[in-house]
Amino acid sequence: MITSTQKDFDDILRMLAENNIFIIGCGRCAKKQRTGGEPEVLDIEKKLASSGKNVTGWMILKSACNVVSWDDVLSQNPGIGKADAILVMSCGGGVSVISRFANMQVYPGLDTQSIGGICCNEVVTGQCNMCGNCTIWQYGGICPSARCAKGLLNGPCGGAREGKCEVDERDCAWDAIFERLRSIDKLEYLEKIHEPKEYLRKYR
């Protein structure tokens, strides 16, 4: 799952130069995280209207990053034809797919954060760094490239205090890696010296 957060409404307003706006939500990740499903789209619609914008309509795509026929979308949503711009409440993947089709300005309503997941209704963020060269099995399924603030591959930096990362409130990823490897009796992986990662297969 792609994790995302909603942009501040004031930032959205500053971004939107046009007056006639169509809103597209996403029925996949953004819906599950409650950042771009129907309730959030309706909320933005209300706020835009009370800020003087003309919302020409809204829709929730089953998945904003997977559009089979834009003609079908257009024919089912005449409001798009009346709009000067589209506000997409999805991850950057959805915004870019819709930008390919729509012959007008397309704006992101969300900030894309990371690859994550949902565990027992809890959204977990920053689980994968999309390095193109997955070695997560050597770290007990906890990717240091994504979950350590410095992405260190050979152990902790020494900056954690009482198990908390020096950067923010997150727990030190290396304590978690150690505990997980210990629990599955694979601590020998921790002794391995990992070479610098090859980023050739990372898209960018």
Place this chain on the structure above:
Amino acid sequence: MNLSFNSKLKSGKFVITAEVCPPKGTDISRMLKDADLLKDTVDAVNITDNQRAIMRMSPLAACSVLEKEGIETIMHVTCRDRNRLGLQSDLLGAHMLGIRNVLVMSGDHPAMGDHAGAKPVYDVDSVQLIGMIGKLNQGFDLAGNKLEMKTDFCVGAVTNPELNEPASIKLRKKIKMGAGFFQTQAVFHTGIFSGFMEKINEIQPQVKVLAGIMPLKSEKNAVYLNKIPGIRVPKDVIERLKRAKNAEEEGIRIAAEMIEELRHMCDGIHIMPLKNNNNTRKLLEMTGLI
């Protein structure tokens, strides 16, 4: 002839280093003055690399200036700001300019400093960087290409004296990759430090250890330092500073006592003065080390 820092380390001499930070700007007069206080007093001067992620003059440039002044330097190299190309390229340049000692560390995260939005690099970590410098010393770059003349760096690393299990594993990796000496975070507990030395001696007794010494300035200063990872100022020390008529003098006395207790356990000391080195000479005189 003056022996190099590396030769002194190898000969078993008790070595003394102290820290100087490059200027925030282009005026090097304060840095030169600070380093001058240490000349003929310490065996090498550490030059920090944008410490606390606060942008300052490049340690490469600063070390080069001091080397020309006849002051041997230990250049800090963090993994935060440069990828493997930038690091190797700067290391070759540093070597050409006469810099022979480097101290490797991950580096404080940009979010801690004055350019909080900067992209953190950490393309290689400290273990990998030590290995990379080892390759340069053998005449090859990280990709295995042959260099026109190899480097001859003396490579050190940093450590907290108090280590949990994952951190101990990392310490072993740094030693395995070729770290020849360690400079520790400031020590205020003899017991913790002797435990650390036992750990080092189990892994590799030849590794040299310079205990971190930080003269405290005031009670407030000590309380603040307790928020820094790896530093633990005990209550009785804070109490002493509180009661002292002159806290700064008391801080120097505490540091001198610490040196006295640690000097027979390790291979040297690394003095981390707060702000400037006015007190470093006083401290060393008090301990009879100079």
